[in-house]
Amino acid sequence: MRTTFSAIAIAALATVSYSTLAFAAPSVSEVLAANKAATGAAPKQTVKVEYAYSGQGMTGKVDSLWDLKTGMWVDAAVIGPATETQGFDGAHSWAKDASGAVTQQDGGDQKALGTNEGYRRANMWWQPNHAGAAIVSDGEKTDGGNSYDVLTVTPKNGKNFDAWFDAKSHLLSRVVEMQGTQTFTTTLSDYRATDSVQIPHKIHVSNGAAQYDQDMTATSVAFLSPRPASAYAAPKVVLNDYTIAGNAKETTFPFHLYNNHIFADVKVNGKGPYQFIFDTGGINLVTPPLARELGLAAEGHMQGNGAGSGHMDVQLTKVSSLQLGDATVKDQVFAQIPLDSMDNIEGVGMPGMVGFETFRRFVTRIDYGAHTITLIKPDAFDPKDAGTAVPISFNGNTIEVPATYDGVPGTFTIDTGNRGSLILNSPFVAAHAQFAKYSIAPEATTGWGIGGPTKSHVIRGHNLVIGGQTVAAPVVLLSTATKGADADATQSGNIGGGVLKRFVVTLDYGHNKMYLKPVTQPVSDLDSFDRSGMWINRSATGYSVVDVTKGTPADTAGLKTGDEIVSVDGKPATATPLYETRARLRNDAPGTVVKFTVKRGAETKDVSVTLRDLI
Numbered sequence: 300m301r302t303t304f305s306a307i308a309i310a311a312l313a314t315v316s317y318s319t320l321a322f323a324a325p326s327v328s329e330v331l332a333a334n335k336a337a338t339g340a341a342p343k344q345t346v347k348v349e350y351a352y353s354g355q356g357m358t359g360k361v362d363s364l365w366d367l368k369t370g371m372w373v374d375a376a377v378i379g380p381a382t383e384t385q386g387f388d389g390a391h392s393w394a395k396d397a398s399g400a401v402t403q404q405d406g407g408d409q410k411a412l413g414t415n416e417g418y419r420r421a422n423m424w425w426q427p428n429h430a431g432a433a434i435v436s437d438g439e440k441t442d443g444g445n446s447y448d449v450l451t452v453t454p455k456n457g458k459n460f461d462a463w464f465d466a467k468s469h470l471l472s473r474v475v476e477m478q479g480t481q482t483f484t485t486t487l488s489d490y491r492a493t494d495s496v497q498i499p500h501k502i503h504v505s506n507g508a509a510q511y512d513q514d515m516t517a518t519s520v521a522f523l524s525p526r527p528a529s530a531y532a533a534p535k536v537v538l539n540d541y542t543i544a545g546n547a548k549e550t551t552f553p554f555h556l557y558n559n560h561i562f563a564d565v566k567v568n569g570k571g572p573y574q575f576i577f578d579t580g581g582i583n584l585v586t587p588p589l590a591r592e593l594g595l596a597a598e599g600h601m602q603g604n605g606a607g608s609g610h611m612d613v614q615l616t617k618v619s620s621l622q623l624g625d626a627t628v629k630d631q632v633f634a635q636i637p638l639d640s641m642d643n644i645e646g647v648g649m650p651g652m653v654g655f656e657t658f659r660r661f662v663t664r665i666d667y668g669a670h671t672i673t674l675i676k677p678d679a680f681d682p683k684d685a686g687t688a689v690p691i692s693f694n695g696n697t698i699e700v701p702a703t704y705d706g707v708p709g710t711f712t713i714d715t716g717n718r719g720s721l722i723l724n725s726p727f728v729a730a731h732a733q734f735a736k737y738s739i740a741p742e743a744t745t746g747w748g749i750g751g752p753t754k755s756h757v758i759r760g761h762n763l764v765i766g767g768q769t770v771a772a773p774v775v776l777l778s779t780a781t782k783g784a785d786a787d788a789t790q791s792g793n794i795g796g797g798v799l800k801r802f803v804v805t806l807d808y809g810h811n812k813m814y815l816k817p818v819t820q821p822v823s824d825l826d827s828f829d830r831s832g833m834w835i836n837r838s839a840t841g842y843s844v845v846d847v848t849k850g851t852p853a854d855t856a857g858l859k860t861g862d863e864i865v866s867v868d869g870k871p872a873t874a875t876p877l878y879e880t881r882a883r884l885r886n887d888a889p890g891t892v893v894k895f896t897v898k899r900g901a902e903t904k905d906v907s908v909t910l911r912d913l914i
Contacts, residue, residue, distance in 0.1 A: 606748025
């Protein structure tokens with residue numbers, strides 16, 4: 300499960316309707332010259348703007364500082380219960396998240412987006428040769444009765460965005476920009492002069508749904524003398540909000556592996572234990588039922604996205620303490636997300652999640668062989684026996700590593716919340732025709748994220764290589780997604796528990812390193828794929844059939860979407876955990892006959908499914 304969240308900017312796909320006029324538009328040079336004349340020359344190098352914030356069910360303030368020469372910038376926000384800071388130091392994006400941890404954000408398109416923001420704020424398109432950017436005219440367009448000169452701008456080290464300049468005032472009116480898999484539309488209005496320079500006093504971010512709209516209104520604007528580069532650099536932060544009992548250097552506790560997902564007991568505000576999922580693709584969160592049980596108040600109304608084409612609503616709450624083994628993390632902002640709606644999909648209750656904010660505080664060793672997690676104080680960690688070091692970069696709350704699949708290099712998310720072995724994102728698949736050479740199974744439901752079911756074609760191809768470690772012929776999902784994390788063109792794919800379970804995985808977020816050391820124990824349930832051809836979820840009477848792939852054993856046997864499986868080989872389906880039945884349908888030998896008792900409406904009948912390899 301992959302979740303992105305920010306108190307400052309979370310938006311979904313926004314749409315803009317317009318028509319292209321028939322007459323010739325001004326040239327790029329003419330548009331930018333008119334914009335420069337209309338905006339006015341800044342009297343000093345630094346701009347400071349204070350904004351009142353309203354949106355996503357919360358209010359707050361944002362203080363912005365940027366450099367008109369270099370494009371460096373920093374935004375500090377206090378919104379609802381969260382305090383966050385984001386910046387760009389001229390070379391790297393960085394963020395201080397709501398937990399207080401600081402990370403360099405160069406994964407995905409984070410660095411490019413930081414570059415874009417600095418380019419726009421500093422009006423670098425006025426510089427000679429547009430400061431190295433590629434700029435082309437997209438013509439004159441109309442929207443809502445107004446005319447705009449539209450330029451498509453690709454800054455050096457940035458990514459393309461559309462800039463809409465009002466054809467009458469020549470001021471920048473709109474920016475349309477892809478961020479990950481989403482399109483953000485930012486509207487700038489209410490221009491007012493400060494020291495003869497026109498500054499937009501209203502900024503509106505639209506996501507196409509009013510409940511997620513965001514507005515910032517300038518309350519103070521000032522031009523200042525140059526600030527040192529340190530004003531825009533990531534701050535040095537020493538986190539002191541965690542302890543390990545007895546001042547120990549580390550703590551170790553057991554976990555269960557269900558569906559290749561990590562579950563372990565934690566206590567929240569001294570209560571529990573509760574079995575949380577541990578997800579390197581996620582964040583610290585509690586579900587609404589657990590929040591109610593603990594008496595936690597929540598606020599806000601944001602959009603949380605991940606795998607799948609849909610989304611979940613996100614609120615924010617505060618947790619006084621999270622206890623993991625003998626470690627305690629204190630005074631944290633948690634997301635409140637209805638992850639409990641996925642209990643039947645997982646077959647295991649999920650009252651909460653341990654994610655990025657916790658991993659960021661420790662060096663985390665996940666021993667898939669021993670089924671233990673060890674949290675180590677960063678200053679006590681010795682990497683000499685940790686295994687092969689692999690560099691990691693941050694893309695929001697997720698981590699990425701360089702790897703190659705079938706000889707093709709790429710950047711892949713490391714995601715303990717991915718039950719599979721390797722997902723190749725749909726843009727990466729489309730860009731490399733060589734993947735079509737494999738024997739490809741029909742499209743099927745192959746996973747489920749917070750955005751709903753995900754579909755893929757499945758192959759067993761060549762090798763995955765990570766940091767010199769070779770994973771031979773893993774099961775690979777060729778995503779067919781058009782929305783959600785698996786459609787993200789900024790990443791090649793996602794490496795999940797099916798690969799990671801081969802290793803002792805050590806995560807040193809503070810030094811941007813992951814270590815892989817092969818486990819010494821035999822690895823079970825390895826690189827197998829469902830042999831029935833159906834996706835089942837837990838239900839009150841057993842299992843619900845939610846997808847059947849055409850031409851597979853389940854289809855041939857006559858199973859249909861909506862069927863209720865009430866027994867398996869004569870044993871009540873409610874008596875066997877969902878993850879055990881799924882594992883059986885993957886691992887029982889081809890030719891095995893599995894007998895299901897199925898309810899379809901008022902009818903009950905027996906269905907025999909003969910398992911066979913589908914890849």
